Amino acid sequence: MIPVLLGVVLFIFVVLHLAPGDPAREMLGVMAAPEDIENLRNELGLNDPLLLQFVRYIGHVLTGDFGMSYSSRAPVLDALLSRYPATLTLAGMSTLIMVLIGLPIGIISATRQYSLLDRLPTAVALMGVSMPTFWIGMLLVLIFGLHLRWLPASGFSTPIHWILPAFAIGFNAAAICMRMTRSTVLEVIRQDFIRTARSKGQSERRILVHHALKNALIPILTVVGIQLGRNLGGSIVTETVFSIPGLGYYMLQSILARDYPVVQGGVIFIAATFSLVNLGVDLLYAFVDPRIRSQYQAMSKKKTERGVAA
Amino acid sequence: MNWVTSPVSTRSPGSAPKKRRKMREVWSRIRRDRAAIGGLVTLVLLGLLAIFADQVAPYGYDDQNIPVALTAPGVLLQYPLGTDSLGRDMLSRLIYGARVSFVAGLSATGIATLLGMLLGGIAGFYGGKLDNAIMRCMDILLAVPGILLAIAVAAALGPGLRNAVIAVGTAGLPIFARVIRGSILSVREMEYLEAARAINASDLRLMLKHVFPNVLAPVIVQYTLEVAHAIMEIAALSFLGLGAQPPIPEWGAMISSGRGYLRDYGYMMTMPGLAIMLTVFSVNILGDGLRDALDPRLKH
Numbered sequence: 001m002i003p004v005l006l007g008v009v010l011f012i013f014v015v016l017h018l019a020p021g022d023p024a025r026e027m028l029g030v031m032a033a034p035e036d037i038e039n040l041r042n043e044l045g046l047n048d049p050l051l052l053q054f055v056r057y058i059g060h061v062l063t064g065d066f067g068m069s070y071s072s073r074a075p076v077l078d079a080l081l082s083r084y085p086a087t088l089t090l091a092g093m094s095t096l097i098m099v100l101i102g103l104p105i106g107i108i109s110a111t112r113q114y115s116l117l118d119r120l121p122t123a124v125a126l127m128g129v130s131m132p133t134f135w136i137g138m139l140l141v142l143i144f145g146l147h148l149r150w151l152p153a154s155g156f157s158t159p160i161h162w163i164l165p166a167f168a169i170g171f172n173a174a175a176i177c178m179r180m181t182r183s184t185v186l187e188v189i190r191q192d193f194i195r196t197a198r199s200k201g202q203s204e205r206r207i208l209v210h211h212a213l214k215n216a217l218i219p220i221l222t223v224v225g226i227q228l229g230r231n232l233g234g235s236i237v238t239e240t241v242f243s244i245p246g247l248g249y250y251m252l253q254s255i256l257a258r259d260y261p262v263v264q265g266g267v268i269f270i271a272a273t274f275s276l277v278n279l280g281v282d283l284l285y286a287f288v289d290p291r292i293r294s295q296y297q298a299m300s301k302k303k304t305e306r307g308v309a310a
Numbered sequence: 311m312n313w314v315t316s317p318v319s320t321r322s323p324g325s326a327p328k329k330r331r332k333m334r335e336v337w338s339r340i341r342r343d344r345a346a347i348g349g350l351v352t353l354v355l356l357g358l359l360a361i362f363a364d365q366v367a368p369y370g371y372d373d374q375n376i377p378v379a380l381t382a383p384g385v386l387l388q389y390p391l392g393t394d395s396l397g398r399d400m401l402s403r404l405i406y407g408a409r410v411s412f413v414a415g416l417s418a419t420g421i422a423t424l425l426g427m428l429l430g431g432i433a434g435f436y437g438g439k440l441d442n443a444i445m446r447c448m449d450i451l452l453a454v455p456g457i458l459l460a461i462a463v464a465a466a467l468g469p470g471l472r473n474a475v476i477a478v479g480t481a482g483l484p485i486f487a488r489v490i491r492g493s494i495l496s497v498r499e500m501e502y503l504e505a506a507r508a509i510n511a512s513d514l515r516l517m518l519k520h521v522f523p524n525v526l527a528p529v530i531v532q533y534t535l536e537v538a539h540a541i542m543e544i545a546a547l548s549f550l551g552l553g554a555q556p557p558i559p560e561w562g563a564m565i566s567s568g569r570g571y572l573r574d575y576g577y578m579m580t581m582p583g584l585a586i587m588l589t590v591f592s593v594n595i596l597g598d599g600l601r602d603a604l605d606p607r608l609k610h
Contacts, residue, residue, distance in 0.1 A: 004449055007453075008453050011450060015463060015466040126591065129590075132546055134562075237457060237550065267462065271453050
């Protein structure tokens with residue numbers, strides 16, 4: 001995880017420094033004297049070799065110093081921390097909506113394959129994955145915010161404000177989750193052990209919950225994990241639609257203003273969250289699947305044995 | 311092992327007559343899939359609109375007629391889908407938009423496929439340290455949500471449609487590399503490869519004549535589904551102002567320009583969105599149908 005994060009930072013660092021435009025010029029304006037720009041570049045360390053800048057940056061980040069924003073001259077870390085909760089809430093809420101809608105519908109349509117209860121949700125889900133989230137968001141604003149006036153169309157201050165943006169991301173994600181759940185459950189209920197359970201005369205309910213879902217859980221968990229990360233990414237665009245003061249909106253403005261430190265910090269935040277979620281999913285695997293759990297146990301046993309031997 | 315008399319042919323399953331038969335089989339399976347055919351027909355029609363936009367569209371995409379600006383759809387016969395804030399015909403802009411989205415989506419996915427085949431192919435074929443190095447790089451790209459990666463690259467290259475295409479292609483690359491590496495690993499130990507190697511075929515020949523034809527199915531499916539994805543991501547970049555710049559009639563950019571007129575002229579935003587939805591929906595059902603036809607075991 002740590003090497004991957006380092007790689008992400010290096011990648012973003014190089015990409016942003018290849019970008020056209022000079023942050024020093026951006027800060028001082030077009031009228032600035034060349035000497036002033038040169039001085040500022042020296043002050044910001046922009047004239048040093050890229051590798052040196054990178055190492056210095058990593059060193060600072062490790063001590064919790066994400067640098068100063070070029071445009072506001074305030075510490076980047078504070079600005080990111082104040083905006084992070086909104087983005088996390090949005091991604092979390094939309095993932096919740098995704099699981100609450102996508103999972104049950106996926107299971108139902110798999111168990112009732114080719115019935116109306118299967119065909120209708122499948123068609124709706126296919127439409128759902130075909131709609132860009134920012135467009136869904138604007139449609140929701142148009143219908144529920146402007147015409148019906150039921151819900152606020154922008155901002156993120158109270159839970160009522162969360163509903164529309166969370167649904168904008170959640171709908172698309174629910175469609176993906178539903179499709180995945182459906183195909184996984186279908187795959188599992190065709191297995192031999194399900195037939196065995198049926199022939200034993202077990203109730204359909206017990207078969208579904210104890211035999212089918214237990215085995216379908218791993219791929220579903222994977223999708224939920226991946227999707228939580230994608231919802232983080234989706235919130236960048238959605239925050240713009242709803243003018244939510246979150247990480248994504250802030251990063252986008254900083255990208256347009258060439259405020260490198262903010263963009264780098266934001267990418268680190270999101271990539272770290274993404275990696276933590278993936279780590280959490282990996283740990284959950286062990287929790288739901290005894291086969292994987294025993295692998296972990298065997299590994300740690302080996303480690304302790306080696307430790308004893310040494 | 312009695313390999314001298316074993317009937318291993320150096321001809322891989324990808325050779326000509328067999329391949330043709332397989333394609334016919336796949337086609338006959340797709341033909342029975344009504345949804346997939348519907349998607350294909352819609353796409354062909356949209357593609358024709360895109361190609362012949364100059365002939366089909368009643369106006370140019372930047373022909374302004376300020377006096378009739380912001381006419382709602384259905385009000386004026388000359389402007390069946392209404393006009394935007396600059397008095398440009400919505401219908402014509404949507405038709406030209408199909409051209410932009412098709413070209414951009416296909417080329418972004420093309421970039422991702424070519425680079426992905428190269429990197430994933432090398433990683434899967436040679437294995438070892440090279441494999442490790444390439445796939446770790448792909449892991450790094452995968453550790454950032456795709457749209458964020460595309461935004462970062464697009465920002466670095468500067469706004470513009472061409473750069474947005476490169477950005478979306480880069481963001482799609484790691485998934486392709488993974489899919490291709492995975493399928494190559496599954497054919498790498500096959501006997502026909504061993505046989506071809508035994509008659510001293512070069513690595514390049516092995517790759518082009520024996521490996522790639524046999525991993526084509528997942529690549530085609532992935533390509534189709536990725537085109538849908540790319541069209542939406544390019545629209546998102548344009549929506550954020552990082553993609554197509556005015557007056558290019560890109561659908562995402564049109565949605566973005568409709569944002570300011572949301573309350574009273576909602577059609578400026580809904581119609582380009584519907585166009586995206588129709589296109590992506592068609593690509594998706596075609597992709598689903600292709601997947602079922604190419605690998606019937608996966609069919610649900």
